Amino acid sequence: MIAPMLLLASAAGVRLVMNGIDGIFGVLFGALLGVGAGWILISVLMPGSADRTCPSCGRKGLEKLDPKSTTGLACKFCQWSDASASSFLLTEEEGPFEGIVLDQRRARDRGRRF
Numbered sequence: 001m002i003a004p005m006l007l008l009a010s011a012a013g014v015r016l017v018m019n020g021i022d023g024i025f026g027v028l029f030g031a032l033l034g035v036g037a038g039w040i041l042i043s044v045l046m047p048g049s050a051d052r053t054c055p056s057c058g059r060k061g062l063e064k065l066d067p068k069s070t071t072g073l074a075c076k077f078c079q080w081s082d083a084s085a086s087s088f089l090l091t092e093e094e095g096p097f098e099g100i101v102l103d104q105r106r107a108r109d110r111g112r113r114f
């Protein structure tokens with residue numbers, strides 16, 4: 001949605017500079033606001049979900065490597081694992097995750113002090 005929004009913003013800007021505020025500028029700017037508001041509405045009504053498909057075997061077997069982390073994925077059907085892959089969406093699906101995120105932040109901050 002970035003490309004259409006940039007195009008609409010550019011067209012509205014050019015129209016504003018060349019002709020001032022007129023009907024076509026209003027239509028372009030309204031379309032820009034409509035696309036942005038539409039994207040927000042779609043994102044709210046259809047949030048992202050975790051894809052548990054394993055990149056190696058293709059079955060839906062991805063699990064978190066560490067239940068107390070938001071990184072690391074492993075497949076329960078084959079030996080595939082990736083310690084650096086994000087498991088944030090899986091964590092989000094499994095329930096409240098604020099404690100996990102705050103623990104990771106505290107551990108990261110502790111690491112910076114030394």
Ligand SMILES: [Zn+2]
Binds near residue numbers: 054055059061076078
């Ligand atoms: Zn697998």
